């Protein structure tokens with residue numbers, strides 16, 4: 001009996017140890033796969049009041065100090081904005097707006113995090129504020145601009161002369177519009193070259209609107225190779241040029257469905273806005289593939305710029321990619337030039353990622369008027385079912401809303417930047433398929449002839 005117990009005990013320990021080792025291995029390899037994305041996650045806040053819209057996104061890293069710094073900045077902006085809208089709370093023809101967006105680039109040890117804070121409180125145009133943070137994830141600390149360069153003055157002189165040559169060549173028309181702005185904007189002072197984004201194979205210098213050209217020229221990016229700037233960078237931040245960096249993606253192996261399978265079925269279009277976001281969008285794509293469901297992604301240009309490979313994957317798997325503009329501003333608050341920039345920059349980023357410019361647009365917040373739609377020259381796709389997933393962030397609630405409002409021809413609005421929305425969508429798709437629905441993309445609907453998209457028109461459901 002005792003011998004039996006001892007043997008039993010050993011077996012138990014051996015089994016237990018193997019389980020622990022396997023769990024550990026799965027954990028290691030599971031993490032390795034999308035290691036890059038695990039180093040930060042996206043926080044999103046969407047909110048509106050009587051007279052404002054608020055759309056804020058910021059990253060969270062594995063570094064408490066940096067997170068605290070960023071969230072303090074974000075909270076201050078939100079508080080100030082809300083305070084201002086209280087003072088402005090008289091009836092207004094405008095919707096005030098606070099929009100905080102960021103882009104991140106990465107090298108083998110450094111994240112460059114560029115924030116743009118847009119505030120619209122009436123007036124001729126937005127107020128814009130730029131901020132930049134550098135996070136060395138190998139040393140796990142925030143690093144200052146100064147600590148990236150060997151010598152501040154030498155570096156600024158070099159940056160000024162490099163960018164001025166490129167600007168004179170590529171942005172001639174803007175510079176001649178206002179030579180004074182240009183001369184001031186490229187002077188070798190730190191304020192002019194604060195926003196430098198380091199990528200694996202190149203570096204982008206960001207000039208916010210009004211720095212080197214008039215406001216109407218928008219943000220201007222100047223791309224430099226490491227070959228040009230390695231001499232001013234300290235050793236650990238030097239990089240290598242990618243000789244093929246400007247080659248567009250050329251190979252496509254897109255999988256689409258035979259639409260004849262869909263005829264006679266009840267059709268439902270599920271649409272996802274505001275992405276892509278690595279952790280949630282990739283999970284959604286896996287779930288959609290398993291269920292043979294096709295959807296539509298209305299993506300933001302500034303996020304496609306960060307994650308082109310996710311959008312390419314979505315496109316290759318047969319989903320429709322539409323534009324949600326470049327940076328999610330209320331299009332009604334923009335002048336014609338700003339409006340065109342929002343639309344064409346998004347189209348350019350999408351085209352770089354999937355090899356094709358999008359043909360449909362969803363205006364941020366669903367806000368548009370005749371003028372906006374006329375200038376855009378694209379069909380607008382709105383929705384008729386809104387589970388307000390961004391507000392409740394509640395899987396059950398969003399699932400119930402989708403199931404209870406499912407009807408042949410409806411267009412459902414969700415956001416693929418929330419875990420709860422992705423879970424709810426996948427659960428709902430299982431139920432809906434059992435109920436005889438096909439989950440279809442906008443392209444499939446067009447092909448099926450259920451919807452005939454015309455430029456300068458808005459669609460709320462599928463006829």
Ligand code: ZN
Nearest residue numbers: 273274364365
């Ligand atoms: Zn949106």
